[in-house]
Amino acid sequence: MQALIEATDIHAWYGTSHVLHGIDFRLQPGETLGLLGRNGMGKTTLIRTLLGHVPQRAGSIRMRGRDLSRGRPYEAARQGTAYVPEGRGIFPNLTVRENLVMAARAGTAGQRDWTLQRVLDTFPRLAERMDHLGSQLSGGEQQMLSIGRALMTNPDALILDEATEGLAPLIVAEIWRVLGEIRRTGLATVVVDRSYRTVMANADRLMLLEKGRVVLEGPAADLQEQPQALSRYLGV
Numbered sequence: 001m002q003a004l005i006e007a008t009d010i011h012a013w014y015g016t017s018h019v020l021h022g023i024d025f026r027l028q029p030g031e032t033l034g035l036l037g038r039n040g041m042g043k044t045t046l047i048r049t050l051l052g053h054v055p056q057r058a059g060s061i062r063m064r065g066r067d068l069s070r071g072r073p074y075e076a077a078r079q080g081t082a083y084v085p086e087g088r089g090i091f092p093n094l095t096v097r098e099n100l101v102m103a104a105r106a107g108t109a110g111q112r113d114w115t116l117q118r119v120l121d122t123f124p125r126l127a128e129r130m131d132h133l134g135s136q137l138s139g140g141e142q143q144m145l146s147i148g149r150a151l152m153t154n155p156d157a158l159i160l161d162e163a164t165e166g167l168a169p170l171i172v173a174e175i176w177r178v179l180g181e182i183r184r185t186g187l188a189t190v191v192v193d194r195s196y197r198t199v200m201a202n203a204d205r206l207m208l209l210e211k212g213r214v215v216l217e218g219p220a221a222d223l224q225e226q227p228q229a230l231s232r233y234l235g236v
């Protein structure tokens, strides 16, 4: 099966600071990958490098077989990879409806499975806020809007960086419920989240980063049985 994302020997730098040290990364169609590691270990940088946001990088990056080693973020989006960044990235001066509609497009195979209606059915709270501006939404609603916008692009892969950060427990539960639904539709997802237990319970495969290197990788069910390794790398 052709991988949605296949990257080998990825390095990244911020100025003279060498942050990623030779990471191999693969995302298969339909799988949920949990990316774990303590603060500052390189999770966000890895995602941003794969998507072409970090200019100082080396290594090979392919999306659906296409070489994007020197690719720009819009090229990753065109290859079906949608990104929900930390901090959400919605348009504060546009309404919920405008934020969603302007993101709409067909997927890589021309699919239009995610319509405005389906996104609103998935997030009923957004349906109630259609004419509110992005800036008028609560943090949880903004996060739902950010995920809704990503779904409107009919992606093959959805990458979520700290999607539940700073949100109230009920909203966190709601977001994980939706991620479960999305997972069952067969959309591949990469999830970065601090609540490692929830990630473990909701992912097929886990990858642990430590100082810009992969230190542990495998099926979530296997890693759950290695509490010493998890406590060593996650400090839990």
Ligand SMILES: Nc1ncnc2c1ncn2[C@@H]1O[C@H](COP(=O)(O)OP(=O)(O)OP(=O)(O)O)[C@@H](O)[C@H]1O
Pocket: 014, 017, 019, 037, 038, 039, 040, 041, 042, 043, 044, 045, 046
């Ligand atoms: N824009 C930047 N300029 C310089 N250094 C950066 C920048 N962004 C991140 N770093 C550094 O790169 C390293 C990796 O950071 P990164 O944000 O990728 O880690 P992370 O695992 O996602 O952590 P967090 O959970 O805190 O976001 C850290 O040492 C961080 O200080």
